[in-house]
Amino acid sequence: MNSILKxxxxxxxxxxxYSAPDIFKVLLITWFALLVIFNLFPQxxxxxxxxxxxxxxxxxxVSLRExxxxxxxxxxxxxxxxxxxxxxxxxxxxxxxxxKLIDCYxxxxxxxxAERARRLKIALGSLIAGPIVLVxxxxxxxxxxxxxxxxxxxxxxxxxxxxxxxxxKCLSNCSFVSGEAAGAGWLLCLLFIMPRASRRALFLPLATxxxxxxxxxxxxxxxxxxxxxxxxxxxxxxxxxxxxxxDSPQREKKLKIE
Numbered sequence: 001m002n003s004i005l006k007x008x009x010x011x012x013x014x015x016x017x018y019s020a021p022d023i024f025k026v027l028l029i030t031w032f033a034l035l036v037i038f039n040l041f042p043q044x045x046x047x048x049x050x051x052x053x054x055x056x057x058x059x060x061x062v063s064l065r066e067x068x069x070x071x072x073x074x075x076x077x078x079x080x081x082x083x084x085x086x087x088x089x090x091x092x093x094x095x096x097x098x099x100k101l102i103d104c105y106x107x108x109x110x111x112x113x114a115e116r117a118r119r120l121k122i123a124l125g126s127l128i129a130g131p132i133v134l135v136x137x138x139x140x141x142x143x144x145x146x147x148x149x150x151x152x153x154x155x156x157x158x159x160x161x162x163x164x165x166x167x168x169k170c171l172s173n174c175s176f177v178s179g180e181a182a183g184a185g186w187l188l189c190l191l192f193i194m195p196r197a198s199r200r201a202l203f204l205p206l207a208t209x210x211x212x213x214x215x216x217x218x219x220x221x222x223x224x225x226x227x228x229x230x231x232x233x234x235x236x237x238x239x240x241x242x243x244x245x246x247d248s249p250q251r252e253k254k255l256k257i258e
Contacts, residue, residue: 020244027237031230035164038226042162045224049148052219067155071221074149079216083180086213090183093190094127119193122242126189130238131182135231144168145176149221163226177231178223181214185235192239 038044058068073079101120104113145168150156161168163176188210191199214228223231 020240020247024237024240024244027233027240031233031237034226034233035230038163038230039165042160045163045226046153046160048218048225049154049221052221053148053154067153069155071149071154071219073216073219074221079219082212083216083220086184086209086216087180089209090127090131090186093187094124097123118246122239122246123190123193126235126239126242127183127186129242130235131179131186134238135177135182135234136179139177140174140179141172142166143174143176144170145174145227146170147175147222148224150175154221163224163230175223175227177234178214178217178227179231180217181223181228181231182235184210184213185232186239189235189239192243 052071052073053069054072055067055069058066097120101117101124104117104120107113143164143166145161145163145165146156146158147170148154148156150158150170151160152158153160158169168174168176188206191203191206194202210232214223214232217223218225218228
């Protein structure tokens with residue numbers, strides 16, 4: 001994540017030209033490469049989640065094989081409030097963008113800003129296609145990976161399965177991948193539709209939220225490291241893909257970021 005953030009920082013991207021299709025290909029390959037790594041080395045997920053889990057003595061009569069304990073950060077009120085805020089922020093932002101898009105189409109002729117409308121549609125389209133459809137309606141409901149707190153490793157009843165596996169017994173709203181991490185990643189993608197003067201001021205706040213939201217899901221035992229990284233990165237893949245698809249033949253096929 002940090003390397004990607006550095007690549008998107010105002011200093012790194014100022015004055016650079018990037019081909020949207022090339023960015024999409026690199027991000028997509030990176031996503032699948034990370035998936036393969038996490039699938040081949042599932043202990044990464046297990047060991048990272050174990051750092052946030054506190055073991056406790058089991059009650060009398062509990063099987064010796066059963067693990068007892070909890071994820072303490074899950075019980076922190078302040079962190080729960082932050083989590084609720086981060087969960088809703090993408091949709092608050094989407095409402096603002098939709099309002100701006102409607103306002104944009106209220107102008108005609110010379111006052112209509114076609115490029116502004118295009119960027120707003122890309123942002124809204126990537127939210128719908130990425131965090132909403134791909135993540136929440138497809139991956140989370142059909143891959144069946146149990147959340148950490150639902151597995152036998154951390155006091156639950158379901159078996160652990162590695163990232164990408166469809167062998168899990170979770171029935172709905174499962175762990176692979178994190179919807180909130182995807183929403184947080186999408187928030188950072190909004191830098192691409194903002195005026196140049198706003199990018200420098202908003203980069204650090206957006207980057208902080210974009211990283212902290214997935215970190216909370218990891219600390220709560222709600223997702224594995226692979227879930228939050230792949231969920232977060234998926235929004236960049238979708239955003240770049242839609243950006244590449246919407247480049248018109250008449251437009252120079254470059255994403256110029258000043």
